[in-house]
Amino acid sequence: MFNDIGALELVTIVVLAILIFGPDKLPKVIQDVSGFIRKIRAFSDSAKQDIRSELGPEFKDFEFEDLNPKTFIRKQLTENEDLQELRSSFDLRKELNEVTDAVNSRDTGPVPSAAPASATPAAGTGPDLLKKPAAPAVETRTPFDADAT
Structure with missing residues (x-):
């Protein structure tokens, strides 16, 4: 339940509890809170058992x-x-x-390629993916549209 509370947070909570409730009332407050938590757990377990009994035997491992x-x-x-x-x-x-x-x-070894076999080099190696591809010719380059970007 309190897996993510560190030592510093725990010390801070204890100091605040002592300041708020005082050292004389603190044991009674702790006892009341722990009793309340026990009642909530008992209520939760009872509700789970009721749901399991209502579901029937086919859900007994639920x-x-x-x-x-x-x-x-x-x-x-x-x-x-x-x-x-x-x-x-x-x-x-x-x-x-x-x-x-x-x-x-x-x-x-064999690496599947989307390019046809005639496009691969004759040496048997795949395309060099680290090489920068050649820029397309100026006339085939699409015009830059500043409004579209």
């Missing part, structure tokens, strides 16, 4: 944490066998390394 979209997706990705098989067949790092090597113009 967890309210599964309603969180992140938890639901994580659970589906880890428990679904088809998705596990797909994840094991797809190696993202290998694909990323191949793309990086293609960008750095290293020849790691």
